[in-house]
Amino acid sequence: MSTEEPAATPAAPATPPASFAVSVPDVPDAELEAEDLDPGQIVSGEPVVTGKVLWESEDGKQLRGIWQITPGVVTDTEANELFVVVSGRATIEIEGGERLEVGPGTACVLREGDKTTWTVHETLRKAYHISL
DSSP states (O other): OSSOOOOOOOOOOOOOSSSOOOOGGGGGGSSSSEEEEGGGGEEEEEOOOOEEEEEETTTTTTEEEEEEOOSSSEEEEEEEEEEEEEEEEEEETTSOOOOEEETOOOEEEOTTOOOEEEEEEEEEEEEEEEEE
């Protein structure tokens, strides 16, 4: 009989739940965190961006959350994203491509590398899934 203690079994890595439900319209603005907006992205107005990551994959390559922007015009270079607008309205112009009118209930897909101009008519809140 050995007097050595058996090697500890490594614990299984903690994985955040990938399945969840949240009422996006009911998340108070106070729970959203300010996000930096590069002044070079602002075309007009004084838009403010806030959001909350609700889930992130272990490798950091997938994000799910809530994002909000107040009225104004901004440019962006997109990641692979699927989102659903919960409230507000905006026009998204994709350089060399489509002009998308989005509002409550609109599901939208943006491709990685799309260069966009967002004209936010009413504070827009969306639920999103991004793949980096």
